Amino acid sequence: MMKTQLETSFIIILIILLFNSSVGTNQDYKESLLLKLLPDGKVLAHFDHVITWNHISPLDMTAFSNVRHYGIFPRPVSEMISLYNVEELYLSLTRGKWKDRLWGYPPIDSPPGAELWAWFLPQASDVDEDWRGLLHALSGLLCSSFDAIDSTTTFIPKTSFKPTGAFIGNISSSRLRYTALPREPVCTENLTPWSKLLPCGQKVGLGSLYYALKLYDTNYHSISLKIVPSCQDDSCSSVGTAVTLSLSVVFKLPSGKTWSLSSLFGRHIEKKCPLSSSSFIYFDKYLHKDINLYPEPHFIENKQFLSSNVELSVYELNNLKSDIKVSLKNKNYSQVMPHPPSPLSIQRYLTGSGHGRGGIVTIISNNDDESLKVSFLDMVPWFFRILYHTLTCELTINNNNNNKINCEETNNTILFKEFSPAKDRVLPYKMEYIFFIPPHSSISLYVEFLRGFLKWNEYPPDASLGFFINSAVLTSNVYKCANCTVSTMENRSSFLLRIHSDPLLVSLPIPDFSMPYNVICFVSTVIAIGFGSLFNLTTRELLPVNEEEEEKKGVLVRIINKLKQLFLRKD
Amino acid sequence: MYHVLAVSVLLRLFLLSQEASGWLSDRIELSTPLNSWTRLKEGVALKEAGLSSYQSDLFHETPLVLFLFQYLLPLGDIINGLFFIVADILIAYCLAQLTRLHHQNELKNQEQRTKSGGIGKGVEPILITRNESLPSIVASVYLINPFSILSCSAHSTVCFNNLSIVFGLWTSLKGNWFLCGMGMSLAVQFSLYPVMLLLPLSLTAYYSGRTSGVLKFLLYTVLWMIGILCVSLLITGGSWDFINGVYGVILLVPDFTPNVGLFWYFFMEMFDHFQVFFLCVFQINAFIHAIPLTIRFNQDPMFLVYTLLSLISLFKSYPTVADFIIPVSLLPLWTHVFRYMRFTPVTIGCVLVSSIAGPITWYLWIHTGSANANFFFALTLTYCISQIFLLLDVCHSYLTHQYDMTNGLPRTSNKLGTGHVLLKLQ
Incomplete structure (x- = not known):
């Protein structure tokens, strides 16, 4: 019995090996x-x-x-x-x-x-x-x-x-x-x-x-x-x-x-x-x-x-x-000789302080001697409420700060532009551009955002750390690249250069996670004060206080009433 | 009156010259996701860019406002600032006019009651006295109010809501039901909650024209609403997105941006499985009071309007301080009940504390990070409590005044002669 089992498994292994080779x-x-x-x-x-x-x-x-x-x-x-x-x-x-x-x-x-x-x-x-x-x-x-x-x-x-x-x-x-x-x-x-x-x-x-x-x-x-x-x-x-x-x-x-x-x-x-x-x-x-x-x-x-x-x-x-x-x-x-400057670079940073309105600055520089066509992709989670009307694009020609012009005013800087707004809890913001950047020039994009407020269970456990905004993606086809790392596997005549900016870490205002019950109690109390008093007002009639009736009540009630009279304003 | 107007306009112009709309428009006390100037600009910019403004969850304005500012915004900051100032002056004008008419009516009613012997003896000290300056007092209370000045400078579109409400009230007192229907339907389409005001205005219509008056008013309102809906659809190009973008947000409260109301922190901290339940409770609570109050104050629609406006400001999902200004401005209409008010120091104290410490705690929470959300939340609660106290105090005083007017003064009902009257079960 044992032997046949061994034999069959041996044959199976043989067949597998044969197949493997084929x-x-x-x-x-x-x-x-x-x-x-x-x-x-x-x-x-x-x-x-x-x-x-x-x-x-x-x-x-x-x-x-x-x-x-x-x-x-x-x-x-x-x-x-x-x-x-x-x-x-x-x-x-x-x-x-x-x-x-x-x-x-x-x-x-x-x-x-x-x-x-x-x-x-x-x-x-x-x-x-x-x-x-x-x-x-x-x-x-x-x-x-x-x-x-x-x-x-x-x-x-x-x-x-x-x-x-x-x-x-x-x-x-x-x-x-x-x-x-x-x-x-x-x-x-x-x-x-x-x-x-x-x-x-x-x-x-x-x-x-x-x-x-x-x-x-x-x-x-x-x-x-x-x-x-x-x-x-x-x-x-x-x-x-x-x-x-x-x-x-x-x-x-x-x-x-x-x-x-x-x-x-x-x-x-x-x-x-x-x-x-x-x-x-x-x-x-x-x-x-x-x-x-x-x-x-x-x-x-x-x-x-x-x-x-x-x-x-x-x-x-x-x-x-x-x-x-x-x-x-x-x-x-x-x-050691440093690398030649990168033909294309992207830099990104945040502006603003505290948890108020913030801004994102993205600088895309073309350090090459030739013009470059680059695709820019920016993705922001919905709770950073990007304000499209604050979006500005500036082109700095020849890296001369005095030579700044609005991208929209130049003829062919923005070849494609798409902004898709976010839907709360459904869709993120997405911004896509195709820029045509002249040599030794840079484009700076500036956009402001409002910080959203999330529900307590939408925050991660380390809420104080903040939230990340994805790295922006910059893609361009380059034909010469002095500081690219050589690929050992393939020869290439053109090279799809894709670089990423740093992700941004942005803090959001956080609620106090420890007190949902307290909040529920406090707000409900306020609602109850409003509701209860209005209920009293609307369901009761003003009637004079009947003092004789009061006197029929027990000693304790009378003492309390006397005390009340002491403290109540007499008018 | 004119110097108050001048001072208030100058103050607003000063803030306009300081470009205050920039830093005031993000103040959560002055503008909510529904009416913030920043979001309005965003909506217009999206529209200009060929997108639907309601595609973004930033924008919750009504199509009418969107349409208006599509043409106003390119005219520059100064024109827009002046536009908001003009809107504020119009509100003050409507308030003054409606005060004048209401005061006349009150005096007329009192005269009739005196003649018919419907009032008690010795009530002379608590009678309504003719006060020619009352309209200008009401207008001044509105114009010089820091809340309204700041709200105007923040370019919060809540002023259109307020304008349509006071316009509706004024025209209802004039008996022009066509214009009143317009004001009311505009107010309803701006913020939904003023739908409660249809009750007191129907009462006004009933007293002036009986059932046919009510029908006329409601018919005009409905026609105006349909008209506004059609115009809105024309503006959005037949898209119904704005229903969800405006009224869905008002009712479902998906945006937890803090404000001076009760909703934001409650629903931010709420457990998921109770969310819907409490949402229903809160919204029902916001609307349900209209019925008992209408039954209670059915003799005086204007006082009913005051209570309902206070309740809207208190219980609406995205309130601003500007919602509170209208009922406060209307308060001088009932100066004759002020003597009965018991919590005035507490109320004023609460309002002062919350309006001074509110921005401070907000700053500590958001900008310096040295305090957490609870501090600001506590002050919004204080603000709400002060509104409740004010409303209850005024209602109670009003009822006591009515009691004294009927039963006469001094109160002789008890031996001590202290004359306490208590609310007791009927």
Whole structure:
């Protein structure tokens, strides 16, 4: 009996293995790690894990439902996208702030907290229902609080987002949903389920460097998940699926002149993930020229990135026998050339004091030598009552403060403008612009808001902390980008630059949470005084006091009456 | 009279020149979500931008006001400020006119009663005396009132509500039911609660023209209401959004922006499952008093108007101090009952304390963060209590006065001769 059971299970395993190999021809897994020394000496490590599946794409609604064997493709992901008719999905969970001015642009720009957007298939009958389902699935998949998102935090941007992969049907924003959770705390509980989607997990390959203790003791940390229907050739005749799992982390300044991979991550790579077809470690010395690497890189690769050429030292994980050691000849970072100014930057801050009327100032600067067309998306929760009539837009030309003009007065600064007002407890505010910004100019948007008053149970437990206003999103297509981080996975001629402003933390006036009963009692008392007295007035008649009747009453009553007479005014 | 008018206009002009509307219009004592100048500007701006003003939950004005200010706002701050000043002067004028007519009627009634022997002996000290300056006193009380000056400078649109109410009252005393219907229907469409005033005005109509008078008045009112509704629909382009945007907000109180009333903190702190129940209780409470009061004061519709206006100011969902000014301004009509008032120091004290400490506690809560909401809430309660005291005191004095007028003075009903009269069950 036992023996037959063993035999059957053995056969089953064999069949699965056979199938796996046949599926495997359609599937591919690549991983890479880019290490980059930042101008201030910090180290950026950016991991990319790309799982592709040929011929099976989310565009075909039935593709995933017919699949029985997933191979290396993460099954929860495929089930999720086929169940909720997702065409394209992007998600990021970030902790810390990326310093654009100091570090250049990140490989993937993400706002602090969580950000998520998804395109749904044109066939999806009820996008909102799918979106709700997707949010629940994702919060389960990544241990995040996406399930707290409702219509008040969901946005439908018109101009800022476009599908990045293959797509079918018209690009209509009604199929797009965007949300962000600026106060989402990101930690190991998100990293662990996320890394389980990797074919080799945290066991071998680059994933073995994911040691939470070190990863979260850093200045910046971001994990992301991207699912796109990807074209397999230039003509896009066949469409597959690409799932990209990326992790970016900025390590604090390593102490000493020499540091190594294992000293950064607290782990070392045992061996290559056997399921991966390619596994490289790239090293971008960038502005630090006097750096020694040990062992010597396996080869030097020249990456064409936009108009610039980036020289990368490459290690192949297969042939890497020892830990990579980095030694700097000179640890004086002040001599390191700073990044060239970012072509596009966004700054945002609050004005006003106390809990009265407040204002939001957003400054979008184009520091480039060429004009830029940028999409601007601003999202504000309904309880910050944005006053549209206070919205002003000023264009400062040549960064000369004396040269300010109203955007509306110039011909072609505002190419598109849309403001959608909020509905209490239903819809948030949304503001979208497309600006055409002349070179070395900036646009400053100013809008005032009134603070709303919420019901006691609409405040979060830490109400005094305040409420976040989502990061504004700025999107532009750039053709040269001096301070972008090179992408190791793809060559690009144009680059969709998306940057986020800081989220704003705004405090709201709060009621006293401890006294609902008292308030109910006090107000009811006042109402009762009014009601009772009016009831008396209207139901009773003025009659003279009959003193003889009074005397018939008991001794106590008489004493009380005498006392009353003492205190009552005699007139 | 003219120097009071001059002083009050100068004060308003001074505040206008200081661009007071900017910092006063966000004062929650002066303007509520329903009538704030800031929100009105927002609604107009949205309309200009091609959006529906009612799409935003910021805007709760009626379409008529929206339409009016679509043309007034571009004329600049000064014209708008002057417009509000003119509206205030019109209110004062209507008040003066209605006082004049009411005073004449009162004297006439008293004369008739004296002739027919309907009054007691020795009531000469409490008789109504002819007072030629009474209209100007009433107008002055309104014009020089700090509440009305501030409310006018804050550009709170509550003044249109007040104007239509006093206009309706004045024309009702004149017997012009067509214009009275207009005033009343305007008042109802501005803030809904003045619908209670249809009761006293129907009584006035009944006394002047019996049933046909009442029918005439109600018919005109209904016709005007339909007319206003049609105009509103024309303005909004056939969209019914404003019903929910204006009257839905008045009745359902979704906006907890603090004000001087009883609703905001109560519903901010209310448990979800009692919300609907208490909302019903509070709104019924606001309206229900009209019936017993009408039965009680059916002989004197103007006094009934006073009680109802006081109740509206007290129990409406989004009151401002400007709602309180109209009943206070009407008070001099009953100077002959003032001698019976018992809580005057308490009432005046309460009003003073709440109007001085209210803004202070608001500042401490909102701007410096050193006090919490309860302090401000306590002072709004004080303000409400003072209104209740005033209303009850005036009602009680009025009834005592009536009692004395009928039974004569001095009171001989008891041995002590103190002459206490008490409210007793009939």
